[in-house]
Amino acid sequence: MTITFAVLLGFALDWLLGDPKKLPHPVCAVGKLISGTEKVLRRIFPATPASLTFAGIVLWLITCGVSFAVPFFLLRWLYHVNFWLGFAAETLLCWMIFARKSLADAGYHVYGAIKQSLEEGRKAIAWYVGRDTAELSEEGVIKAAVETVAENLTDGVVSPLVFMLIGGAPLGMLYKAVNTLDSMVGYHNDKYEYFGKFSAKMDDLFNFIPARLSALCMIAGAGMLHLDNRNALRIYRRDRSKHKSPNAGQTESVCAGALHIQLGGDASYFGKIVKKAAFGDPMRRVDRTDILAAVDLMTAASVFALVLCCVIRLIAKS
Template identity: 55%
Template sequence: MIGSFAALLLGFLLDLCFGDPQWLPHPVRLIGWLIQKLETLLRAHFPKTKRGEQTAGVLLAVLVPLLSLFAVGALLFLFRKINVWLYFALETLLCYQMLAAKSLRTESMKVYDHLRKDDLEGAKKAVSMIVGRDTQALSKTGVTKAAVETVAENTSDGEIAPLFFLALGGAPLGVFYKAVNTMDSMVGYKNERYLHFGRAAAKLDDILNFIPSRLSAWLMILVARPLGLDAKNALRVYRRDRFCHASPNSAQTEAACAGALGVQLAGDASYFGKLVAKPTIGDKMRPVVPEDIRRANRLLYGASILMLLLCMIFRFCMLLCWG
């Protein structure tokens, strides 16, 4: 228990310092490879009908997270048998790699840097690396909103939710969550290819993110005032707009962020060449500006630090109860 407590803390600090170096092998890449291989295998063995694709999708949604969980659990068990410090190093590395605050800030700030230089094409290219929507036709305001929305949404998916599951079950449960989240990002689309096949993965992701997304929003509201942002408006907009999204979770953090910044986010967006009508989130108290990307990242870091404190308190209480 003490080792897991320290591994989580050290993993958090490593992420803040180093982010996701490209040279370092990452579990998510292996999970992505597993998803691709299983998708090919399952599609080959099930009929291309609605029921066949749904059945194959359910099997994918079961196999990917469970295989990831068991693989990490077995590896940690083996390392612990060899040497307790080797076990601690592996768990720390896995905790570190489940978190994405530094990487999210780095990638979103690339958009900010291009916008500050009035390099709209460069900003479009940078934002296309972190969003799923079409970016080529976006204006400067559209690019800025896309970056802010991504930071807001991924405050939960990329940081608070992993911390939540790492605190509950250590690296194995953290990897389980990351497997589901990665699966949703790869197959959870409502297009012709994945409408039926990716439904189970998308629903499972919604279930796992139900508590973390709401926790993330409240953490953002709590840290808004100390960060010089509008906590009162964040709470007001959150209560009003937290369900203004097709996903039951995505608008939770976007609403808190929009309120804290005093801007309007979301609205219609284009995906795979098709315009999708979406409600707006927040009030147009002022235009969205590049500086809002920096402000959104402050919310990300503030919420992350507060979540870490909660995780440490939870782990400490578990330590007192169970030893």
């Protein structure tokens, strides 16, 4: 029950307050650990495919090991000193691991910017996506924002929720390390093709079940919001496996179907056009209010996932 209540309170704090601005964020510490360890490993291992791949595995093991061990032993000590002190610390960590409000705020940021002008919209979306944004049309900015909100439901809310309910804040921090590793080194480019390969694969593995849970909760959320949940299910079944990532297409396909729009498609990265699959049918033109609808859909799915996972945990523990 302790873990369940800590997760529920952490979710509520994130809902109300978002990321605590004045507190040191543990994910920033994870990022610094990754950067520092990478520099050391690159000095130790030669720049050959096999060596870089092995170095990437070592990076993953060190980062994830430290990210789990530090909160595990800290919380264990705090609970030993005083139960409520340990509970407060675990709740604080759960709060900082969730990112629902940050994701919603990102959507609102882009929506407000695109209402002002296309140029402001391009500047805003550049904060949240890796693609080139300088030449995006208004439709491109809107689609990028909707895709970001839909895709990040998994790694911002549902995956942390699942892992925290299994193993408390320490396992939640391990997941955040996995996700941060992927975002920092999991690229298909000359620098990280081999060094980041293991991190990218492990992120896919850790998100495999939560991504599918996210999609199902999003379909349920579409029904609650009086969106087209039947079309969401149809497009999910048809398009979910089109993405190069085994997980990203799960929620993007649902969102496209629920909103009657088409997402995905080719995009420019570092000046090069990358061929990408499309999700959904272009039943209508996208509109900037689709960003708000995507945020509402993400929020509804988050609530469904929270209730479902907590009920499952309570039943399993009874």
